[in-house]
Amino acid sequence: AQSVAQPEDQVNVAEGNPLTVKCTYSVSGNPYLFWYVQYPNRGLQFLLKYITGDNLVKGSYGFEAEFNKSQTSFHLKKPSALVSDSALYFCAVRVPLTGGGNKLTFGTGTQLKVEL
């Protein structure tokens, strides 16, 4: 079964420092991986995705993610964290459905807290 794991429930980082939110995957075949962010009482906002090609994927709001096949990881990174980055982050993997659609199977989420 396709799945992702987010080993950290919470990550704390000081504003201006680099941040990393970890995700590992278990997939048969080629993985299609996604990162979403959720602010309180809001839906999920798409940040970036890995389909194929460069292992470093650039996304919205200065975020990027590094795909590592040997470590089966897809960690989210940002060089300099902002207090406004504080939110709940979800890693997801796509699972094919009948008719060509795809469901997303999400991790349990990592709460990022950026402090002054």
Next chain:
Amino acid sequence: DTGVSQDPRHKITKRGQNVTFRCDPISEHNRLYWYRQTLGQGPEFLTYFQNEAQLEKSRLLSDRFSAERPKGSFSTLEIQRTEQGDSAMYLCASSLTSGRAGTDTQYFGPGTRLTVL
């Protein structure tokens, strides 16, 4: 691009009542998905439509749940005889079929938070 919208944003109901939620996808997106998210968990897939056809349903979708997308545009999710365990955030997402299978991005609405008393 107005994004995915959902209505209502919040719904409080008593156990045993029926509720209906609406989702308006991004214009011209042909795929529409429903997910459910409970506190402290990631969203879980419920069902999806390609145009007006409902192509797959999760085992999570009991007989009390029904979804429609009558003209391939907006969708409704109805829960009959609600139970306290139905309390959750119900999220809708839409996407546009891309040239390469599996690469389309799902864009989510703000969700409908259901509380069953």
